Amino acid sequence: GAVVSQHPSWVICKSGTSVKIECRSLDFQATTMFWYRQFPKQSLMLMATSNEGSKATYEQGVEKDKFLINHASLTLSTLTVTSAHPEDSSFYICSARDGANVLTFGAGSRLTVL
Amino acid sequence: AQSVSQHNHHVILSEAASLELGCNYSYGGTVNLFWYVQYPGQHLQLLLKYFSGDPLVKGIKGFEAEFIKSKFSFNLRKPSVQWSDTAEYFCAALGYQKVTFGTGTKLQVIP
16 A cells, blocks of 8 residues: 655754654655644644645645745655744654545654754 | 534443544535544554545445535444554545644543
8 A cells, every 4th residue: 555654753853953854655656745743632733735846835824934845756745844942842744645635644753852 | 714523532432332433524625535543653544535426435444434415524433343443533624735634533442
Protein backbone atom coordinates (compact mmCIF):
# COMPACT_ATOMS: atom_id res chain seq x y z
CA GLY A 1 0.00 0.00 0.00
CA ALA A 2 0.84 3.68 -0.13
CA VAL A 3 3.48 4.80 2.34
CA VAL A 4 4.34 8.27 3.55
CA SER A 5 7.60 8.80 5.33
CA GLN A 6 8.07 11.67 7.72
CA HIS A 7 11.46 12.74 9.03
CA PRO A 8 12.62 13.39 11.66
CA SER A 9 10.26 11.59 14.00
CA TRP A 10 11.48 13.57 16.98
CA VAL A 11 13.50 16.75 17.12
CA ILE A 12 14.61 18.92 20.01
CA CYS A 13 15.90 22.39 19.26
CA LYS A 14 16.81 25.60 21.00
CA SER A 15 14.51 28.58 20.98
CA GLY A 16 15.19 30.84 18.01
CA THR A 17 16.45 28.15 15.68
CA SER A 18 14.66 26.76 12.63
CA VAL A 19 13.62 23.17 12.10
CA LYS A 20 12.77 21.43 8.85
CA ILE A 21 10.44 18.44 8.67
CA GLU A 22 10.22 16.34 5.53
CA CYS A 23 7.26 14.45 4.19
CA ARG A 24 7.83 11.97 1.39
CA SER A 25 5.44 9.76 -0.53
CA LEU A 26 7.50 6.65 -1.13
CA ASP A 27 5.59 4.75 -3.78
CA PHE A 28 3.19 7.22 -5.31
CA GLN A 29 3.08 10.76 -6.55
CA ALA A 30 1.23 13.31 -4.47
CA THR A 31 0.19 16.54 -6.09
CA THR A 32 -1.33 17.57 -2.79
CA MET A 33 0.03 17.16 0.70
CA PHE A 34 -1.46 18.42 3.92
CA TRP A 35 0.24 19.54 7.10
CA TYR A 36 -1.42 19.25 10.47
CA ARG A 37 -0.67 20.03 14.05
CA GLN A 38 -1.94 17.85 16.85
CA PHE A 39 -2.06 19.10 20.40
CA PRO A 40 -2.23 16.63 23.26
CA LYS A 41 -5.64 15.03 23.56
CA GLN A 42 -6.98 17.07 20.67
CA SER A 43 -7.81 16.46 17.05
CA LEU A 44 -5.68 17.28 14.07
CA MET A 45 -5.65 20.89 13.10
CA LEU A 46 -5.08 21.48 9.42
CA MET A 47 -2.33 24.04 9.02
CA ALA A 48 -1.92 24.22 5.28
CA THR A 49 -2.47 22.53 1.97
CA SER A 50 0.65 22.08 -0.08
CA ASN A 51 0.43 21.80 -3.86
CA GLU A 52 3.36 20.75 -5.97
CA GLY A 53 4.89 23.66 -7.80
CA SER A 54 2.75 26.35 -6.23
CA LYS A 55 2.39 28.25 -3.00
CA ALA A 56 0.81 26.56 -0.05
CA THR A 57 -2.66 27.52 1.10
CA TYR A 58 -2.66 28.31 4.79
CA GLU A 59 -5.57 27.98 7.16
CA GLN A 60 -6.78 31.01 9.03
CA GLY A 61 -4.61 31.81 11.99
CA VAL A 62 -1.54 29.97 10.72
CA GLU A 63 1.43 32.26 10.20
CA LYS A 64 2.87 31.83 6.72
CA ASP A 65 6.22 33.31 7.64
CA LYS A 66 6.46 31.11 10.70
CA PHE A 67 5.60 27.83 9.03
CA LEU A 68 7.24 27.72 5.63
CA ILE A 69 5.98 25.00 3.34
CA ASN A 70 7.69 23.93 0.16
CA HIS A 71 6.39 21.27 -2.20
CA ALA A 72 9.25 21.04 -4.63
CA SER A 73 8.41 17.70 -6.21
CA LEU A 74 5.58 15.21 -6.50
CA THR A 75 7.03 13.14 -3.68
CA LEU A 76 8.38 15.69 -1.24
CA SER A 77 6.95 18.48 0.88
CA THR A 78 8.81 20.22 3.67
CA LEU A 79 7.62 22.21 6.65
CA THR A 80 10.11 24.61 8.20
CA VAL A 81 9.31 26.05 11.60
CA THR A 82 11.27 29.30 11.64
CA SER A 83 12.58 30.93 14.79
CA ALA A 84 10.95 28.25 16.88
CA HIS A 85 9.67 29.04 20.35
CA PRO A 86 8.46 26.74 23.13
CA GLU A 87 4.84 27.34 22.15
CA ASP A 88 5.63 25.76 18.78
CA SER A 89 6.32 22.48 20.52
CA SER A 90 3.80 20.06 19.14
CA PHE A 91 3.22 16.98 17.04
CA TYR A 92 3.29 17.77 13.33
CA ILE A 93 1.76 15.33 10.87
CA CYS A 94 1.65 15.29 7.11
CA SER A 95 -0.58 13.42 4.73
CA ALA A 96 -0.38 12.91 1.00
CA ARG A 97 -3.26 12.50 -1.39
CA ASP A 98 -2.87 9.89 -4.08
CA GLY A 99 -4.55 9.66 -7.45
CA ALA A 100 -7.52 7.87 -5.89
CA ASN A 101 -8.09 10.72 -3.45
CA VAL A 102 -7.05 8.64 -0.47
CA LEU A 103 -5.03 10.33 2.23
CA THR A 104 -2.06 8.46 3.61
CA PHE A 105 -0.50 9.79 6.78
CA GLY A 106 3.06 10.02 7.93
CA ALA A 107 3.98 8.85 11.41
CA GLY A 108 4.35 12.41 12.64
CA SER A 109 7.20 14.52 13.96
CA ARG A 110 7.38 15.57 17.57
CA LEU A 111 9.00 18.96 17.98
CA THR A 112 10.24 20.08 21.35
CA VAL A 113 11.58 23.61 21.60
CA LEU A 114 13.66 24.35 24.67
CA ALA B 1 -17.53 26.48 5.50
CA GLN B 2 -16.61 22.83 5.59
CA SER B 3 -16.97 21.17 8.97
CA VAL B 4 -17.04 17.73 10.53
CA SER B 5 -18.51 16.97 13.92
CA GLN B 6 -18.17 13.85 16.01
CA HIS B 7 -20.64 13.69 18.82
CA ASN B 8 -19.04 11.12 21.06
CA HIS B 9 -15.77 12.19 22.62
CA HIS B 10 -15.14 9.19 24.79
CA VAL B 11 -16.86 5.84 24.53
CA ILE B 12 -16.33 2.91 26.86
CA LEU B 13 -17.63 -0.50 25.84
CA SER B 14 -17.26 -4.05 26.99
CA GLU B 15 -15.89 -6.60 24.57
CA ALA B 16 -18.50 -8.01 22.19
CA ALA B 17 -20.66 -4.91 22.50
CA SER B 18 -21.79 -3.18 19.33
CA LEU B 19 -20.30 0.14 18.34
CA GLU B 20 -21.66 3.15 16.52
CA LEU B 21 -19.73 6.41 16.32
CA GLY B 22 -21.49 9.41 14.92
CA CYS B 23 -20.09 11.73 12.27
CA ASN B 24 -21.87 14.61 10.58
CA TYR B 25 -20.37 16.80 7.92
CA SER B 26 -21.19 20.08 6.33
CA TYR B 27 -19.99 20.81 2.83
CA GLY B 28 -21.55 22.44 -0.17
CA GLY B 29 -20.12 20.27 -2.92
CA THR B 30 -19.01 16.75 -3.61
CA VAL B 31 -17.18 15.35 -0.64
CA ASN B 32 -15.19 12.22 0.03
CA LEU B 33 -15.57 10.80 3.52
CA PHE B 34 -13.12 8.81 5.59
CA TRP B 35 -12.71 7.16 8.92
CA TYR B 36 -9.21 6.95 10.32
CA VAL B 37 -8.00 5.14 13.41
CA GLN B 38 -5.06 6.00 15.62
CA TYR B 39 -3.94 3.21 17.92
CA PRO B 40 -1.93 4.22 20.98
CA GLY B 41 1.54 5.27 19.94
CA GLN B 42 0.87 4.82 16.25
CA HIS B 43 0.02 7.06 13.35
CA LEU B 44 -3.29 7.46 11.62
CA GLN B 45 -4.46 4.58 9.50
CA LEU B 46 -7.31 4.44 7.03
CA LEU B 47 -10.27 2.32 8.16
CA LEU B 48 -12.59 2.96 5.25
CA LYS B 49 -13.65 5.54 2.73
CA TYR B 50 -16.68 6.61 0.76
CA PHE B 51 -16.47 8.32 -2.60
CA SER B 52 -19.65 7.30 -4.41
CA GLY B 53 -21.86 4.31 -5.11
CA ASP B 54 -23.09 1.93 -2.43
CA PRO B 55 -23.61 4.07 0.68
CA LEU B 56 -22.69 1.17 2.94
CA VAL B 57 -18.94 0.76 2.87
CA LYS B 58 -16.95 -1.94 4.51
CA GLY B 59 -13.48 -1.37 5.84
CA ILE B 60 -10.77 -3.28 7.57
CA LYS B 61 -11.12 -5.18 10.85
CA GLY B 62 -14.87 -5.61 10.55
CA PHE B 63 -15.74 -1.91 10.51
CA GLU B 64 -18.37 -0.46 8.24
CA ALA B 65 -19.92 2.95 7.73
CA GLU B 66 -23.09 4.18 6.14
CA PHE B 67 -23.33 7.39 4.16
CA ILE B 68 -26.76 8.96 4.57
CA LYS B 69 -26.88 11.97 2.31
CA SER B 70 -30.13 13.35 3.68
CA LYS B 71 -28.67 13.42 7.18
CA PHE B 72 -25.17 14.48 6.15
CA SER B 73 -23.95 11.60 8.24
CA PHE B 74 -21.28 8.96 7.91
CA ASN B 75 -21.51 6.86 11.07
CA LEU B 76 -19.00 4.16 11.86
CA ARG B 77 -20.21 0.77 13.09
CA LYS B 78 -18.88 -2.54 14.26
CA PRO B 79 -21.15 -5.34 15.45
CA SER B 80 -18.81 -6.71 18.09
CA VAL B 81 -15.80 -4.80 19.39
CA GLN B 82 -12.60 -6.30 20.69
CA TRP B 83 -10.11 -5.05 23.22
CA SER B 84 -7.71 -4.39 20.33
CA ASP B 85 -10.14 -1.81 18.95
CA THR B 86 -9.15 0.55 21.76
CA ALA B 87 -7.99 3.62 19.86
CA GLU B 88 -9.01 7.06 18.75
CA TYR B 89 -11.23 7.34 15.71
CA PHE B 90 -11.38 10.34 13.40
CA CYS B 91 -13.94 11.14 10.77
CA ALA B 92 -12.69 13.30 7.89
CA ALA B 93 -14.16 15.03 4.86
CA LEU B 94 -12.14 15.81 1.78
CA GLY B 95 -13.56 18.50 -0.43
CA TYR B 96 -11.81 20.25 -3.23
CA GLN B 97 -8.30 20.90 -1.96
CA LYS B 98 -9.39 20.94 1.67
CA VAL B 99 -9.60 18.27 4.30
CA THR B 100 -11.40 18.66 7.61
CA PHE B 101 -11.20 16.33 10.58
CA GLY B 102 -13.63 15.79 13.39
CA THR B 103 -12.41 16.16 16.96
CA GLY B 104 -12.02 12.43 17.35
CA THR B 105 -13.63 9.80 19.54
CA LYS B 106 -11.63 7.83 22.04
CA LEU B 107 -12.87 4.28 22.25
CA GLN B 108 -11.95 2.20 25.25
CA VAL B 109 -12.89 -1.47 25.15
CA ILE B 110 -12.89 -3.26 28.45
CA PRO B 111 -12.05 -6.98 28.39
